[in-house]
Amino acid sequence: MIEPIISVKDLVAKYGEQTVLDNVSLDIYPEEITVILGGSGCGKTTLIKNILRLFEPVSGSVKILNKEVTRMDELEFNSILSKIGMLFQNGALLNSLTIFDNVSIPLVQHTKLTPTIIAKMIRVKLKLVNLAKVENLLPSELSGGMKKRAALARAIALDPDILICDEPSAGLDPLTSASLDELILKLKNLLKMTIVIVTHELASIHRIADRIIFLDEGKVLFSGTLQQAKKSVIPEVETFFRVGKFG
Amino acid sequence: MKYENQTLFLDGKLTKFTVPDLLHELSQYKGKKISTIDLSEVSSIDSAGVAFLDELVLNLHKFKPQLANMNEIVESAVSTFTSLSLKKPVPGRKDNFFILIGEGLLRWRDSTRDAIYLIADIFYWSFVGLFNRKGQRQGSIIQQSLIIGVDAVGIIALLSFILGLILALQSAAQLRQFGANIFVADLMAISMVTEMGPILTAIILAGRSGSSIASEIATMKVTEEIDALRMMAINPIRYIVVPKFLAITICIPLLVTMSTLVGILGGLIVAVTYLDLSAVVFFNRVFEILTMRDALIGLGKSFFFAWVIVIIGSYYGFNVKGGAEGVGKVTTQAVVASIFWVIILDALNSLIFYFKT
Numbered sequence: 001m002i003e004p005i006i007s008v009k010d011l012v013a014k015y016g017e018q019t020v021l022d023n024v025s026l027d028i029y030p031e032e033i034t035v036i037l038g039g040s041g042c043g044k045t046t047l048i049k050n051i052l053r054l055f056e057p058v059s060g061s062v063k064i065l066n067k068e069v070t071r072m073d074e075l076e077f078n079s080i081l082s083k084i085g086m087l088f089q090n091g092a093l094l095n096s097l098t099i100f101d102n103v104s105i106p107l108v109q110h111t112k113l114t115p116t117i118i119a120k121m122i123r124v125k126l127k128l129v130n131l132a133k134v135e136n137l138l139p140s141e142l143s144g145g146m147k148k149r150a151a152l153a154r155a156i157a158l159d160p161d162i163l164i165c166d167e168p169s170a171g172l173d174p175l176t177s178a179s180l181d182e183l184i185l186k187l188k189n190l191l192k193m194t195i196v197i198v199t200h201e202l203a204s205i206h207r208i209a210d211r212i213i214f215l216d217e218g219k220v221l222f223s224g225t226l227q228q229a230k231k232s233v234i235p236e237v238e239t240f241f242r243v244g245k246f247g
Numbered sequence: 248m249k250y251e252n253q254t255l256f257l258d259g260k261l262t263k264f265t266v267p268d269l270l271h272e273l274s275q276y277k278g279k280k281i282s283t284i285d286l287s288e289v290s291s292i293d294s295a296g297v298a299f300l301d302e303l304v305l306n307l308h309k310f311k312p313q314l315a316n317m318n319e320i321v322e323s324a325v326s327t328f329t330s331l332s333l334k335k336p337v338p339g340r341k342d343n344f345f346i347l348i349g350e351g352l353l354r355w356r357d358s359t360r361d362a363i364y365l366i367a368d369i370f371y372w373s374f375v376g377l378f379n380r381k382g383q384r385q386g387s388i389i390q391q392s393l394i395i396g397v398d399a400v401g402i403i404a405l406l407s408f409i410l411g412l413i414l415a416l417q418s419a420a421q422l423r424q425f426g427a428n429i430f431v432a433d434l435m436a437i438s439m440v441t442e443m444g445p446i447l448t449a450i451i452l453a454g455r456s457g458s459s460i461a462s463e464i465a466t467m468k469v470t471e472e473i474d475a476l477r478m479m480a481i482n483p484i485r486y487i488v489v490p491k492f493l494a495i496t497i498c499i500p501l502l503v504t505m506s507t508l509v510g511i512l513g514g515l516i517v518a519v520t521y522l523d524l525s526a527v528v529f530f531n532r533v534f535e536i537l538t539m540r541d542a543l544i545g546l547g548k549s550f551f552f553a554w555v556i557v558i559i560g561s562y563y564g565f566n567v568k569g570g571a572e573g574v575g576k577v578t579t580q581a582v583v584a585s586i587f588w589v590i591i592l593d594a595l596n597s598l599i600f601y602f603k604t
Contacts, residue, residue, distance in 0.1 A: 095570030095571050095572050095573075096571070111264075111295070112267040113266055114267075117266060117299060118298075120298035121295055121328075123336075124294060124328050124330045125294065128327070136339075139570065158263065159293040159295070189323075190324050190327060191293055191324075
């Protein structure tokens with residue numbers, strides 16, 4: 001049996017009195033693309049932020065690469081984080097730095113590579129996301145979709161073991177979105193990356209997903225392969241795969 | 248890594264963790280002819296590994312080395328991550344001295360033109376706003392007066408009192424030596440009314456309100472709130488700047504008057520406790536020495552200081568570039584420019600009203 005690369009057990013998260021995640025348990029398997037689905041406000045982003053300790057969970061356990069991270073000290077957790085790339089919903093690029101400098105941050109901070117090698121890696125990553133000509137621009141000079149692609153280039157700068165994308169195709173045109181899916185598939189196959197994606201794009205899900213986790217009101221409604229999800233009789237899951245909307 | 252028959256054999260992992268060591272190891276083969284790079288023993292490769300191979304091929308370009316015996320994964324990684332097919336980045340144009348001066352002058356011309364438009368807009372809409380409140384939020388002038396004026400009372404009063412105390416203390420020591428104790432009243436009255444009251448108030452307002460005006464407008468600009476107002480057919484200057492302009496115009500004479508009185512009060516305490524003057528004598532002398540002209544000049548120039556603070560804060564706010572960093576930058580620029588222009592205006596005022604040939 002394959003060991004999960006991320007394992008969440010009985011995770012509870014709250015905003016004040018409001019419970020956002022209620023005893024969520026799920027497993028993410030290596031070298032697979034797992035899509036997390038669910039209507040707005042069902043706790044998808046909260047789940048990811050709790051897994052990555054950006055929020056402190058109320059209770060439960062989160063294991064990444066077989067290590068319990070909820071009680072891990074900062075230094076040890078940083079070494080885990082250097083194996084994870086995260087693409088935020090709004091890109092979260094540093095506004096004061098050029099795109100080139102934004103992508104260089106993880107490479108300069110976490111490797112001993114020479115500046116020429118780093119520059120080559122950055123240019124290749126920017127080319128992969130179709131942003132070859134903007135390396136000297138500031139994030140504020142880019143469109144929303146370009147910012148997101150630049151943020152993806154930063155997330156994959158270190159060829160991380162795990163890539164987490166929070167709504168990567170939102171705000172992108174269908175062509176760019178499809179090429180992004182291709183890139184994600186390529187990254188998975190070439191670098192044996194584990195990829196977790198929060199998305200609602202049905203076309204994208206059909207193209208890339210290996211496994212689906214369906215959240216509803218802070219609970220895991222469905223967890224299984226894409227094929228199983230398509231045949232699911234759970235009303236919410238069935239509606240989504242039939243019409244691409246949350247019931 | 249080993250070298251045989253013009254072939255460099257690479258093995259194991261070619262990743263971001265091994266590349267620094269490989270670069271070091273490679274230095275021992277410097278100058279050797281390498282026509283083939285054999286990758287048959289490479290077990291895994293990432294983008295750093297491919298960048299390393301690219302660098303190797305570029306450095307050995309005179310031997311035209313070929314990558315050989317790549318397995319499917321390595322070949323796929325090389326074709327995805329290679330930078331050899333990328334166009335070389337074009338270095339930015341380096342402008343000569345005259346172009347830089349020319350561009351500077353053009354920028355100065357444009358910013359002066361923008362500033363003049365802004366000043367005209369602010370004065371026009373403020374005048375119109377006195378009679379017609381359309382396009383302004385209800386109660387915004389009172390709200391701004393509270394923020395700009397009332398909230399600043401404490402700090403202005405405290406600093407004016409301390410400044411008055413300091414001025415009086417330092418001069419008292421000198422005046423006492425000449426038996427000219429009473430002149431401390433002259434000094435406090437004239438310095439506080441004509442200079443210290445207005446300038447101290449203006450500098451505190453530049454720091455407090457100038458910065459908040461610049462950062463508020465800049466943030467609104469960055470987050471497209473200004474564009475949203477325009478799209479709702481609302482003039483942003485009228486909606487955002489005019490209430491602040493009118494509020495500061497109302498508040499500044501009151502704040503300057505308070506600052507002057509509290510400063511003189513600080514002087515009075517020194518006069519009574521250290522120079523053995525009575526309060527009655529002190530105030531008689533103050534009113535004797537002061538003229539209406541001094542009071543009007545002091546109050547009059549404070550209006551110009553206030554307007555400069557709002558205009559400069561708005562100018563920098565509307566001209567923000569970039570995101571969060573841009574907001575910080577224009578806020579700093581606005582405060583520095585406001586204080587600079589307040590002092591320049593003060594100097595002009597002194598030249599006009601007090602410089603007699």
